[in-house]
Amino acid sequence: xxxxxxxxxxxxxxxxxxxxxxxxxxxxxxxxxxxxxxxxxxxxxxxxxxxxxxxxxxxxxxxxxxxxxxxxxxxxxxxxxxxxxxxxxxxxxxxxxxxxxxxxxxxxxxxxxxxxxxxxxxxxxxxxxxxxxxxxxxxxxxxxxxxxxxxxxxxxxxxxxxxxxxxxxxxxxxxxxxxxxxxxxxxxxxxxxxxxxxxxxxxxxxxxxxxxxxxxxxxxxxxxxxxxxxxxxxxxxxxxxxxxxxxxxxxxxxxxxxxxxxxxxxxxxxxxxxxxxxxxxxxxxxxxxxxxxxxxxxxxxxxxxxxxxxxxxxxx
Numbered sequence: 001x002x003x004x005x006x007x008x009x010x011x012x013x014x015x016x017x018x019x020x021x022x023x024x025x026x027x028x029x030x031x032x033x034x035x036x037x038x039x040x041x042x043x044x045x046x047x048x049x050x051x052x053x054x055x056x057x058x059x060x061x062x063x064x065x066x067x068x069x070x071x072x073x074x075x076x077x078x079x080x081x082x083x084x085x086x087x088x089x090x091x092x093x094x095x096x097x098x099x100x101x102x103x104x105x106x107x108x109x110x111x112x113x114x115x116x117x118x119x120x121x122x123x124x125x126x127x128x129x130x131x132x133x134x135x136x137x138x139x140x141x142x143x144x145x146x147x148x149x150x151x152x153x154x155x156x157x158x159x160x161x162x163x164x165x166x167x168x169x170x171x172x173x174x175x176x177x178x179x180x181x182x183x184x185x186x187x188x189x190x191x192x193x194x195x196x197x198x199x200x201x202x203x204x205x206x207x208x209x210x211x212x213x214x215x216x217x218x219x220x221x222x223x224x225x226x227x228x229x230x231x232x233x234x235x236x237x238x239x240x241x242x243x244x245x246x247x248x249x250x251x252x253x254x255x256x257x258x259x260x261x262x263x264x265x266x267x268x269x270x271x272x273x274x275x276x277x278x279x280x281x282x283x284x285x286x287x288x289x290x291x292x293x294x295x296x297x298x299x300x301x302x303x304x305x306x307x308x309x310x311x312x313x314x315x316x
Contacts, residue, residue: 016190017197023136024117029124029147037126037133039147041070044133045098046140047107047123049085050276051078051283053179053232054137055121059274060228061144070151071144076104076121078279080287084119098127107132138171141225158225167219171226177204179233186245186291194246202249205258212257216264216314227265234262235275238301240284244291253303263309272305 031039046062048055062071074096076085085104088094092102101107105119111132122140124133134140145158159167177200184197208230211218218226233241234252241247253259266272285297 016188016193017184023120023134024115025111025123025132025135026139027133028139029133029143031147031150036129039150040128041148041151042072043126043128044071045125045127046071046073047076047085047096047104047121047125048073049076049078049121049283050274050279052121053236056232056235056274057137057228058122058140058144060232060271061141063270063274064156065144065148065154066152067144067148070148072098074098078283080283085121099125099130138229141228145225158223158228160219160222160224163219163224167224167226170218171229174204174208174226174230177201178208178230182233182237182241182245182247185247186241186288198247198249201247205250205252205255209255209258212261214314216311217261221315223265223268231262231265231271234258235266236280236284238303239277240280242301243298244284244288260309260311263305263307264311266305267309 027037028035029037029039029044037044046058048059050056050059059073062068062073074087076087077089077091079091080086081091083092083103083105086092087096087102087104095102099107103119104121104123107123107125108115108119110130120135122137123135124140124143125131126133134143142159145156149155181197181201181204185194185201188194188197208218215221217223218230237247237252242251252262266275281297285292286295289295
């Protein structure tokens with residue numbers, strides 16, 4: 001059984017599986033004073049990458065909730081070297097405007113001087129206490145959805161109470177097989193680990209395609225949190241994962257329901273402007289040099305995400 005050097009050795013097990021690190025910072029911004037982080041306009045900074053699917057979730061929620069003037073956002077360079085996410089082009093050549101960081105790792109060192117894990121986005125930073133509130137994308141999404149309602153008129157019912165038990169189960173399954181499954185396929189260092197991950201990935205995609213045959217969105221006629229959590233992976237699938245991560249059994253555009261479903265979400269107001277394909281392709285193809293040693297960024301594929309999706313007939 002042959003193997004290749006791991007992109008992330010500390011997150012690779014003995015048979016070559018990619019095992020993602022756990023999020024370290026899991027606090028909450030709360031509007032009612034039940035945590036140390038009160039919801040205040042301008043107090044928190046959201047550090048993101050347009051390349052990263054986990055950060056993209058937060059970018060979408062911030063945009064849909066019209067929180068641009070409430071939660072400032074700072075974008076890291078799409079290229080990440082051994083120093084991690086940095087600001088400016090080239091990476092680390094400039095400072096961000098709130099704390100003067102050149103690299104996001106500086107925020108992690110302040111928040112926890114003992115932290116030695118991988119620095120990730122999204123990261124929500126509290127300017128008042130100068131610490132990281134949260135770096136778990138699902139929690140950041142939920143904070144942006146509800147915690148700052150005093151500062152926006154937009155209301156999104158992304159977690160209807162009656163659907164939460166079923167949705168939580170589905171989200172966990174999608175996370176394991178799809179959201180993280182593409183990385184488990186791409187970062188596998190043995191054939192065994194890759195075969196295991198890619199089989200689970202496409203089994204889940206096939207199941208989701210079947211689920212979407214009779215309903216417009218994953219939980220029914222309305223968009224919920226699980227749709228946006230899946231969307232950011234689907235946005236990178238055909239442009240990057242098919243080739244770069246070897247998830248090439250089928251493209252999303254080949255699926256009769258998943259393909260149109262993705263275009264439906266992409267064409268929702270304000271969403272397309274959050275999909276920065278130049279950052280996405282630059283990041284993956286120039287950062288993961290174990291997978292793409294030349295750093296060459298492919299020209300394709302040709303994409304037509306503005307084509308009619310025809311999902312209206314399934315209700316909304």
